[in-house]
Amino acid sequence: MTASTAAPALAPRGSGLVAAVMSALGGLKILLPFALLTAIWWAIKIEAQLSDQILVSPAAVWNAFIQLASHGVLAEYASTSLRMIGISTVISMAVGVPIGFAVGVNRTAAHALEGFLRFLQSISGIAWLPLAIIWFGFSQTTTLVIVIYSLIVPIIFNTMVGVRAIPENYALALRSLGAGRLRLVTDVYLPGALPSIVVGLRLGMGYGWRALIAAEMLVRQGGLGDLIFGARTFNQIDRIITGMICIGCLYIIIDRLIVQPIENLTVARWGLLRK
């Protein structure tokens, strides 16, 4: 009886309701695999009777998360990592893109440096870590140097490649119309190279983020890598898994909320890259 009277009242807002239900289902669809995974994890924990030294239950991880979060520890470690990757990205872009441009516009310079940059890119930042520790000690400077190195090489390289790939006719056309060097950079080289620069940024972020976590593990001056590696010493599996989940979520946020929108924007604007 109540249902039949309620139905007409809901009808006008039916489309809104459907949309709400659909989006709730969408959220559920994302969460469902994780719920399943957690259930399997919990079942293994109980069935195999693993000790907390080997695997903790999801509830223990949740408790560790609450404990770390409420004491502000998690926020501190996470903000250290975020600050590091943020500073490194800004410096690498500010320095790497101009260098890439300077090299890219000159055919001889580009040819000369290509092999060298490839070689540098082949030596991962983390391999230089022992040397950086000798030079700068166990400090955040060491971490910063390693992460910037990991980030800047792909950025320089891809900026250079992007500039080289621009058909020379475009630049010539603008120049014959009387454009100066600056106009050439802003109207031809920058838009033309941008998709490639973003590819470099994305690759650099992939390398840089991993280098950051690894460097934090060894330098032990704060950061999420320090958190999970420090927890290893005391066999605190709950803290390790909490840290891993945080690292994953942060990287997804960085990638989805910052890097990908920039990429989509350049694709939409200049339509050179395809997804």
Place this chain on the structure above:
Amino acid sequence: MSPGSVQRTSALIAWRLLPAVPFAIVLVAWMAFWVIFKPNRATLPPVSDVVEVVWTRALDGDLLQHILASLWRLFLGAAVGIVTGIAGGFVAGLYRRVSDFLNPLIVFFNAISGIVWLPLMIGWLGIGTALAVFLIWNTVFFIVFQNTVLGVQLVPEVYEQGIQALGGGRLETIRTVTLPGALPYILTGIRSGLGFGWRALIAAELVGAPNGIGQMIFAAADYHRSDIIIAGCLIIGCIAIAMDRWILAPIEQRTIRRWGLIIDVAKEN
């Protein structure tokens, strides 16, 4: 020979030698820095120390042992990663429901692939080859998987339908259309995956292995032997370049020539 052609050949030689110039500049700057400032050998060794350390370590077989240990781990981890990545990628690529369901998990675990697992896995696998292999597998798998899925999904359905209309079964379709169509993507994935895998290996060996190139440089830091560290870094670069240039790039090139266009998606990770 006319003077013109001499000029042209010398220009060509100069052009060929050009990539060596940055290396030469760094080398000369390093030597000059050493002569002028006389830094502490532990901070920055002279070039001769680095050459000597490579020479002596190469002679006593020590270096080769570390390199072989690292390459063996890379081979094991990459082989497992490539096989599981392609197999999983095909299943997810062919069945839309599977890939839709798995996608959130893939995105999440891709974000923590590699070195992030180290602290947890040291407890489970101990220090050694198993740990390094797991980390490499973990790194390579997601890159190969994602590229395979993309490659499989991008094969135009018309081709598959064409084979089916001619009476080809499901396996036949996969073998003759889907696999060749997806192959360029798969190879790009393998190439980029190995780049990430090699990095993961070095990082893993720093703390999680009794030997290997990564362990060699990390152990050297304890004695402030920066000559060994620099030598190790240069060797790491040379091996990665050699692998890419002589093994992966030719395979990829051949596939592109055989099956056509390739689009750069490997760097998506």
